[in-house]
Amino acid sequence: MFICKPKTPKILIVDDQQKNIQVLGSLLKDQNYIIGVATDGQKAVDTLKKTKDFDLILLDVNMPVMDGFEACLEIRKIEHLKKIPVIFLTAMTEENQIIKGFEVGGQDYVTKPFNARELLQRVKTHLELKQSQDQLKNVNTWLEDEIKSRTLEVKDANQKLQQANKELETLDIAKNEFLTIISHEINTPLNGIMGFINVLKDKLKSSELIEFVNLLDVSANRLLSFSKLSLRITELRTSNQFLKGVNIPLKEILGILKIKVDKMLRAKNQQLFINENQPDTYIHGDPQLILYCLDNILENAIKHSHENTNITINIENTEDKIICSIIDEGDGFSDYALANLYKLFASGKEHVDNNKGLGLALVKLIIDVHNADITVINNKTKGATVKLTFQNKKQTITS
Structure with missing residues (x-):
């Protein structure tokens, strides 16, 4: 597998005060980070030119020989350091000094x-965020x-040219879809991150600062989680092997989802009702992908339903089918949206959701690899219903 277990992060502390180095070093080592030290900006630049091991720089501003601002400018001139995170350590709180830190290439302070x-936390x-960006780069390279x-296999095996070309075409299409999805889902949280940074510049002394930092953390984690999920989908689309699933207890999945969306429900004073005609219903498939499908549909149902309404x-569980229907009491889908549900970035054009249809496009990909069906309709009175239909294989469940 081309995505390896993440290495232990290595952080360079740049400070001319030994006491600060000791405090920072002890704090970071307690979190199992690997530490490097430089006592002025020039030494930091010289060290970073010789190695590509560091993942983040804690950079003091006021230092002899070369201060933090000058050092950051020099660091950004080094090709492999153009995107390394730099967090300034400063006693200065003047707005112009803080802004200067961002102008010379710092990410935070x-x-x-x-x-x-x-x-x-910072x-x-x-x-x-750096780890997720590195992994996405590895995905693209892979x-x-x-x-x-x-392509080389096609050239070396003329007798299988037709089959090889078909596989290559499938892979290329899957790659383009995958990169489109990744590009959208990177831009969305990153735009949020940049927006929050701009707010931080204007509200440096605000008591809400830690809340904004927490939101940055959520966006970065979303980015990483989505890259892994998209990679899994791409593997399924490009593989010749049949999906090797397991028997998934649907009751367990729904229990997890109920806990996950509880805060969303309470925020809009909504109620979630789960009706099952049999206590033990199992779906055969990939648990992570099935959970994503149901989570995506349920969260959108909550988001697009009015306050004080119900989600059902x-x-x-029939002889040959297992049908899971999520029913909301929102405004439903527009005609345009219903006609373009599974096209990337298309179905949201006239729908209340600004997600541009990406969620349902991914759900459709996952449902397809499970040999299942998805149906989306507007209800006669109000709201919409998303119905997932799986084959009931009635396999023996083992403990």
Whole structure:
């Protein structure tokens, strides 16, 4: 597998005060980070030119020889360091100094004396964002390498040219869809991150600062989770092997979802009802993908339903089918949306959702690899129903 287990992050502390280095080093080592040290900006630049091991820089502003602003400018001139996260450590709170830090290439700042929990949260946020970006880069590289490999196979096996060309075409289409999905889902949280950073610049002394930082963390985690999910879907689309699923207890999945959306429901004073005609219903498939499908549909049903309404999940277990219906009491889909439900970024054009149809497009991909069906209709009175129909294989469930 081309995505390896993430390595332990390595952080460079740049500060001319030994006491600060000791405090920061102890704090970061307690979080199992690997630490490097430089006592002025020039030494930091010299160290970073010699290695590509570091994942983040904690950079003091006021230092002899070369201050933090000058050092950051020099660091950004080094090709492999153009995107490394830089967090300034500063005792200065003047707005023009803070803005200068962002202008020279810093991603964030922490004022001295710093709060340990705040510092660790900012470090964690920027490390996770960097990790997700690195993994996405690896995904793209892997896809390009895979295409080259397939092309060589075609050249070396003329007797299988037709089949090889078909596989290559499938892979190329899947790659384009995958990159389109990834591009959209990267831009959405990253735009949020940049927006929050701009707010932070204007409200540096606001008590809401930690809340904005938490939102940055949510966006970065969303980015990482979505990249893994999209990769799984791409593997399924490009693989010649049949999906190797397991028997998934639907009651368990719905229990997880009920807990997950509880906050959303309470925020709009909505009620979720789950009706199942049999206590033990199992779906055969990939648990992570099935959970994503139901979560996506349920969250959108909640989002697009009015306050003080009900969301209903009906489970029907027949001889040959398992049908899961999510019913809301919202405004439903427009005619345009219903005609373009599974096209990437199309179905949201005239629908209340600004998601541009990406969610249902992904749900459709997942349902297809499970040899299942999805049906979306507007209810006669109000709201919409999304119905997922799976084959009832009635396999023996083992503990």
